[in-house]
Amino acid sequence: MSKTEKTEKDKKDGAEPGKKSKKKLLLIVGLVVLLAGGGGAYFFLFRDSTPAPPEPGKVVALDAITVNLTDGHYLKLKLALQATIDAAETPDGSKALDLAVTQFSNQTVATLSSNDNRETQKSELKEKVVKAYDEEVMDIYFTEFVMQ
Structure with a gap:
């Protein structure tokens, strides 16, 4: 062909x-x-819109405090604050210690003797501390926890 x-054939086919x-x-x-x-x-x-977790910075050890519990008992508590790497300066521990005193005052020895209850109290304290420091602190550690 x-x-x-x-x-001519294409014209006939319409193409x-x-x-x-x-x-x-x-x-x-x-x-x-x-x-x-x-x-x-x-x-x-x-896309995943969750923010990346903060990167850890300095750990700031705080002085031990004594908190009054019920029935004449007391708690000796020593905290450390895990700052984020973005923290402008080393966090002052006074807010965290004040929150700890409020959290543990008038608790019973029986309540704080249970690991589950102690972890619950620690978790609640951590939330308050992170909020108080405008998320420049990302975690807290109990370096000493003695009841008598």
Whole structure:
């Protein structure tokens, strides 16, 4: 079949030369745009939006304090504060010690003797301390916990 016969046949079929390749190109470009748009939308809408955990900085050991418990007992408590690396300066421990006194005052020895209850009290104290220091402190450690 000669070139003129093909052109005449294409005209009879309703297709013009070069039309098929333009349609294919438009289809491919359209698919690429859709995939890129979908990927971008997924990245911005469904990415994990949880902030990265803070990086630990200095650990500041605080002086021991004595807290009155019920029935004439007392608690000797020594804390250390885990500052974040972003902390502007070494945290002053006075806020943390005040919160610890408030947290443990008038508790019973039986309550604080249980590991679960002690961990609950520590967790509550940690939340208060982190909030009081505007999240420049990320954790607390009990370096001494003696009841009598």
